[in-house]
Amino acid sequence: MLDAFSRTVVSADAKGAAIGSDDLAGLRKYVADANKRIDATLAITQNVSCIAADAVAGMVCENTGLTQPGGHCYPTRRMAACLRDGEIILRYVSYALLAGDSSVLEDRCLNGLKETYLALGVPTSNAIRAVEIMKIATVAIMTETNTGRKMFKGINSGSGAQCQDIAAEAASYFDLVIEALS
Amino acid sequence: MKSAVTTVVSAADAAGRFPSMSDFESVKGSFDRAKARLEAAEKLASCLDRFTNLAVDAVYQNGSYVQANKDKCVRDIHHYLRLINYCLVTGGTGPLDEWGISGMREIIRIQLLPTAAYIEAFIFIRDEIKINDVMSQQAETEFKGLLDYLINALA
Numbered sequence: 001m002l003d004a005f006s007r008t009v010v011s012a013d014a015k016g017a018a019i020g021s022d023d024l025a026g027l028r029k030y031v032a033d034a035n036k037r038i039d040a041t042l043a044i045t046q047n048v049s050c051i052a053a054d055a056v057a058g059m060v061c062e063n064t065g066l067t068q069p070g071g072h073c074y075p076t077r078r079m080a081a082c083l084r085d086g087e088i089i090l091r092y093v094s095y096a097l098l099a100g101d102s103s104v105l106e107d108r109c110l111n112g113l114k115e116t117y118l119a120l121g122v123p124t125s126n127a128i129r130a131v132e133i134m135k136i137a138t139v140a141i142m143t144e145t146n147t148g149r150k151m152f153k154g155i156n157s158g159s160g161a162q163c164q165d166i167a168a169e170a171a172s173y174f175d176l177v178i179e180a181l182s
Numbered sequence: 183m184k185s186a187v188t189t190v191v192s193a194a195d196a197a198g199r200f201p202s203m204s205d206f207e208s209v210k211g212s213f214d215r216a217k218a219r220l221e222a223a224e225k226l227a228s229c230l231d232r233f234t235n236l237a238v239d240a241v242y243q244n245g246s247y248v249q250a251n252k253d254k255c256v257r258d259i260h261h262y263l264r265l266i267n268y269c270l271v272t273g274g275t276g277p278l279d280e281w282g283i284s285g286m287r288e289i290i291r292i293q294l295l296p297t298a299a300y301i302e303a304f305i306f307i308r309d310e311i312k313i314n315d316v317m318s319q320q321a322e323t324e325f326k327g328l329l330d331y332l333i334n335a336l337a
Binding site: 008012034091 | 185198205209273277
């Protein structure tokens with residue numbers, strides 16, 4: 001598993017060069033944005049069940065056959081598995097966001113996920129839709145553009161509008177999940 | 183590769199839980215020290231060749247080592263300083279441990295190179311070169327800590 005720092009080290013080692021000023025600029029930004037990054041991660045961890053439940057509910061609303069007998073979310077045991085997987089994906093996205101690198105998400109979550117779903121008969125198109133909704137909800141909570149109250153308590157006093165860059169990074173991790181499933 | 187963040191994430195993943203408040207605090211603690219580390223890495227990168235040559239020249243000029251080995255010594259000292267540069271960036275001893283220390287003594291011995299010359303060179307960099315001229319006090323402390331770590335591993 002890598003983070004933003006060790007990712008720089010591994011690519012510098014491949015060239016056999018020491019890490020100089022140019023490569024360090026990106027890392028300095030990562031360090032300077034540490035508080036925002038922690039806040040953005042908190043936005044996920046404090047709203048896990050909400051994000052996952054909304055996404056699965058949204059997926060079912062758009063395709064009501066899923067919860068009917070014969071549907072993929074029937075009986076409730078299968079619906080519960082769906083909610084559990086939503087939370088697992090959110091957990092790995094939160095790790096990747098904290099580390100500033102996608103390797104933990106790719107190695108430990110996405111590697112073989114599509115094959116597993118195909119083997120279990122999970123329809124990947126519906127799974128992708130749920131991930132899309134999770135992405136939209138997460139970004140909205142992070143940037144405080146959700147309707148209603150602010151949904152997380154960060155360690156900064158700053159507002160969610162300052163989390164735009166980090167929220168875009170989080171969205172890119174969800175995109176990786178979608179890519180892996182399609 | 184081991185760093186403050188990956189250690190925290192591995193532990194959280196092993197327990198199947200989300201990162202907790204104490205995890206965030208330990209990550210934040212490592213970021214607070216990161217400024218000195220990154221400065222040390224940057225300055226070391228710009229002085230890598232100079233430090234290497236100064237140290238090897240000093241060690242080989244007194245004639246106690248075979249001059250034919252000098253080039254190899256330059257190459258290796260340069261390599262180790264580069265790994266120290268990586269360690270300063272990651273904030274852990276991962277790169278030195280994984281790429282520099284495991285199996286290193288065997289490799290030096292099989293080439294019939296004197297380990298003592300390496301140790302002398304690193305001690306020269308630590309004690310004789312005025313590192314303070316190129317980097318701040320805190321950055322110097324971070325750099326010397328890693329030099330000490332390497333010297334102990336070689337000895």
